[in-house]
Amino acid sequence: MKIPITKPYFTDDEYNEIKSSMDSGWLVQGPKVKKFEELFSEYTGVKYAKATSSCTTALHLGLVTLGVNEGQDVIVPSFTYIATPNSVEYTKATPVFCDIDLDTYNLDPKKVEKLIENNYTFENNTLVNKKTGNKLTTILTVHQFGLASDIIELNKIAAKYNLKILEDGACAVGAKINNTHVGNFGNMCAFSFHPRKSITTGEGGMIITNNVKEAEMIEALRSHGATLSDLQRHLKKGYLLPEFNLLGYNYRMTDIQGAIGIHQMKKLDSILNKKKEIANIYFNELKDLDGFVLPVVPENYEHGWQSFVCRIDNDILNLTIEEANEKRNKLMEELENLGITTRQGTHASHTLGYYKNKYNLEDYDYINSYKADKLTITLPMYYEMSEYEIDYVIKNIKRLW
Numbered sequence: 001m002k003i004p005i006t007k008p009y010f011t012d013d014e015y016n017e018i019k020s021s022m023d024s025g026w027l028v029q030g031p032k033v034k035k036f037e038e039l040f041s042e043y044t045g046v047k048y049a050k051a052t053s054s055c056t057t058a059l060h061l062g063l064v065t066l067g068v069n070e071g072q073d074v075i076v077p078s079f080t081y082i083a084t085p086n087s088v089e090y091t092k093a094t095p096v097f098c099d100i101d102l103d104t105y106n107l108d109p110k111k112v113e114k115l116i117e118n119n120y121t122f123e124n125n126t127l128v129n130k131k132t133g134n135k136l137t138t139i140l141t142v143h144q145f146g147l148a149s150d151i152i153e154l155n156k157i158a159a160k161y162n163l164k165i166l167e168d169g170a171c172a173v174g175a176k177i178n179n180t181h182v183g184n185f186g187n188m189c190a191f192s193f194h195p196r197k198s199i200t201t202g203e204g205g206m207i208i209t210n211n212v213k214e215a216e217m218i219e220a221l222r223s224h225g226a227t228l229s230d231l232q233r234h235l236k237k238g239y240l241l242p243e244f245n246l247l248g249y250n251y252r253m254t255d256i257q258g259a260i261g262i263h264q265m266k267k268l269d270s271i272l273n274k275k276k277e278i279a280n281i282y283f284n285e286l287k288d289l290d291g292f293v294l295p296v297v298p299e300n301y302e303h304g305w306q307s308f309v310c311r312i313d314n315d316i317l318n319l320t321i322e323e324a325n326e327k328r329n330k331l332m333e334e335l336e337n338l339g340i341t342t343r344q345g346t347h348a349s350h351t352l353g354y355y356k357n358k359y360n361l362e363d364y365d366y367i368n369s370y371k372a373d374k375l376t377i378t379l380p381m382y383y384e385m386s387e388y389e390i391d392y393v394i395k396n397i398k399r400l401w
């Protein structure tokens, strides 16, 4: 028995579409990427969808488009994959960590307000860091594991302090609040198609926006900064070269990936429905394990279920964080020996060497993130997971707990 943490779901459709790209000879970003973008835009209800080489590069482009650069601070949750703060580092701005709400694993708007009040002065409609003089311009919020962060409250904070918001929706395809997909709350939102996500193109990303200027900027920046002049647009002459007035990047998605994306979009609803079914079975079967905390889905939120992340509650079990961490690790090891793959939720980025050393941070500085790092456990979940496999996971967790 070997149950992976997740498994991509492909049929002949993906293989045939890739073959058609290869047969056509058009391998770089082209018609298949365009079709994938159209399907993604239609699905999310957001006007413009621009594919990229990954979510990390989508986040970088989003920040550059918002004008983030040296001398600026960007608030980032401390419990997130390292790619989130890394995208800020690429712009030479400073990521400023903020702790999370331990129920949702997302930024806690109250903690964001407190961080602002304690560390910034509000002068001329701008937040200035009391210690460094940096300007706080942006919040980079993460919709962790497929659950939307409290974007409605965060938008209010942004309006109050003249901040911009970028949404890291790497895991958040299918994530909704009040039936509205993330990306529709006034900010750009970036997604990942890494194989750990609900749909995949191998590597790949997408950024969505309703703002035409942002969409045009992203389009130029992902392709070496190439923009078409007004005259070229008007004449639509293929032999004319575009203008290069921006420092751009090569962050394009290939048409081979686009080919896969088209058919992953067609499977998306079925994949999300199956994951929701598995989540409901886990909820029903594991709800009575004392100190084994199941994911929280706030009212009016639709979880995208990129991952089903549980947590060992050290307070309920009367254990220190370190003792509960040992219990979590032992459980993961025993499950691994039975062929059941589990993983911790994600990292507390402030505890990782690069950030810890550069910004002189201590593990306990962001205690909820530290706890989430040490005490979470992700259970297997994927479209082709059989009833027998689901049952095997549940039975063994119950037995070992």
Ligand SMILES: Cc1ncc(COP(=O)(O)O)c(C=O)c1O
Pocket: 054, 055, 056, 057, 080, 081, 083, 084, 142, 168, 170, 171, 191, 192, 193, 194, 204, 205
């Ligand atoms: C929250 C978050 N942001 C960004 C990324 C980076 O995504 P990608 O691998 O597509 O660059 C990930 C990847 O797991 C993630 O979980």
